[in-house]
Amino acid sequence: MDEVKFDFENGDEKQGYMKMIFSFHKAMLKHGFSLVYEGEITHQITKAFTSLAENNMERLSEDTSVKKKVFHVMVECLQNLTKHSEDVSLSDTPYAGNGVFIVGKLKGVYHVITGNPVMKENIDGLKAMLDKINSLDKESLKELYKQQIKGGELSEKGGAGLGLIDIARKTGEKLEYHFEELDEERSFFMLKTTIVNTQAE
DSSP: OOOOOOOTTSHHHHHHHHHHHHHHHHHHHHHTEEEEEEEEOOHHHHHHHHHHHHHHHHHTTOOHHHHHHHHHHHHHHHHHHHHHHGGGTTSOOTTTTEEEEEEEEETTEEEEEEEEEEEGGGHHHHHHHHHHHHHOOHHHHHHHHHHHHHTOSSOSTTTOHHHHHHHHHHHOSOOEEEEEEOSSSEEEEEEEEEEEOGGGO
């Protein structure tokens, strides 16, 4: 696909660009997105995101337990983004090292969504790990977490196992995921984590 360039001297293209921004804004409101970022994930970015989310939850007077869960999931997801992107960060692909990070709240439920490029050779291991995590109950996740700490039957390169197990344990929710092909060697991995305020149920 040819690169699209926006010439702000051209009225039609400028109008189309502005409409695209407005459509994106409406989509954010519709899905309750309060924080959206695309780019390189660094330690400074992580600190900024967690601070913004914390301030927003303070403003909304969220329960302490919810704030702790959202904060924990954000940190784990951002760390996983960094780990997943390591394999493609040295390549010349335009996707290398870039991640998508989204935090939203819809109908009282928080969602943390991440997206990043991964090498196709790692997808099978990542799927197997996620499916295994989703098949386990709370006690089984606790045991798997202990096993991983002791030596690990899940590959860290396959998907930062400990972090994802911990997210499932802390939230009590299934991890939703999807892969979209980028090119012959890479796919874009999307992960959605849900945080429910159980005290409000």
